[in-house]
Amino acid sequence: MPFLSLGLDDRIFKAVQEAGYTEPTPIQAAAIPEILAGHDLIGIAQTGTGKTAAFTLPMLDLLARGAVGRAAGGAGAGQARTRTLVLAPTRELVAQIHENVAAYARHLPLRVATVFGGVSERPQMQALRTGVDLVIATPGRLMDLMGQRCADFSALEFLVLDEADRMLDMGFLPSIRKIVKALPQKRQTLLFSATLSKEIESLTHEFQRHPKTVQIGRRSNPAETVTQIAYEVPKHLKPALLVHLLQDPQMNMVLVFSRTKHGADKITRKLDQVGITSATLHSNRSQNQRLRALKAFKDGEVRVLVATDIAARGIDVDGISHVVNYDFPMHSEDYVHRIGRTGRAQAIGDAISFISSEDYGPLKSLEKFIGRGITRKKAEGFDYNAASTEPREHGQPRPSHQRAKPPVPRDPPARGGQRRGGGWRGGRR
Ligand code: AMP
Secondary structure, three states, X not given: OOHHXXXXXXXXXXXXXXXXXXXXXXXXXXXXXXXXXXXXXXXXXXXXOOHHXXXXXXXXXXXXXXXXXXXXXXXXXXXXXXXXXXXXXXXXXXXXXXXXXXXXXXXXXXXXXXXXXXXXXXXXXXXXXXXXXXXXXXXXXXXXXXHOOOOOOOOOOEEEEOOHHHHHHOOOHHHHHHHHHOOOOOOEEEEEEOOOOHHHHHHHHHHOOOOEEEEOOOOOOOOOXXXXXXXXXXXXXXXXXXXXXXXXXXXXXXXXXXXXXXXXXXXXXXXXXXXXOEEEEOOOOOHHHHHHHHHHHHOOOOOEEEXXXXXXXXXXXXXXXXXXXXXXXXXXXXXXXXXXXXXXXXXXXXXXXXXXXXHHHHHHHHHHHHOOOOEEEOOOOOOOOOEOOOOOOOOOOOOOOOEOOOOOOOOOXXXXXXXXXXXXXXXOO
């Protein structure tokens, strides 16, 4: 199905073409006509399926389709009244959605505000007060600003709850309830979630009217282009194994997941010691530090990005070659989300998990969850008897006197060589 047949506004269609998309992804093909027809929608799709454009394109179409809010809303000339609102769980996801909006709305004269914590409130308050067509926000900061009467949502027509499951996990439900209460009842509401749990279902009853449901792939179905491997490794050898694996120049853009912020910092220090460039992304870092880290990774200035789960939500970086679960995730959903960072938009990627004795239970649950086994492998050329260069934690075995081979210094490998690029080749999963 070509994009043209969706009947989007010409200026949006032009921007989509300029983005290089040749055809809609399955979620886009299924969701966009329903949204354009004015239905509320439940979208069950994991990241990497093109779900952001699935709600952004019809939302922009609504904004492009004339100044319903501006003309009829009675606000002064030139003063935009906010007609659309997107709520997302993290600052990174807000920034990501904003990037998408900026790309697809490049030929439209729209005013957009992003609202999230960790930075000064003032410019956000000012933007809301001056009037914007579209607000993209995290619930916490938006609640604060609404409490200060900065936002006028009386003309709101369109609400998106993105990654609703994660917003619930993060305890945003009370804020979301308060925000939605302040919106007009007559509006179109879209809800996107990776799973359709009981909690999500009750949320849809609360906020939506006769929603249509569009489901692409199963939550428990990681992208098929991702090769999944588990390396069994004692905890104290994880740093050495990571350094060993990174000797492979194919691992040219690597996202490493740590369970804790402290652990993430430790991994970066270790990589730094052996001359591997890396940056960290976790919630103890300021917004500017996080954006800088992400940019350095995207631009290829650093080869490895070490992140915690929450900070990694919304990361949309093309060409990630490998995801490494340095710490195996406790929840299977997190695993699927993590490895969704590679193999995005049908690029080829690998997901590597380090498995210590404490991870056998979660690994078993995961295999049940995704409906298949994960290949266990020994890392080629890695000396499993080697001593760790890290101090041992309580209860870990004594190191032997051997040491892991230091990495061979090499030129920085070429980036993005694995990416297939181009159009959307994925079928319905
Ligand atoms: P998302 O699931 O929204 O995070 O999108 C995943 C990736 O797919 C992003 O890098 C998008 O730029 C890309 N993408 C979205 N729609 C299309 C499309 N129709 N064709 C090719 N790539 C797309």
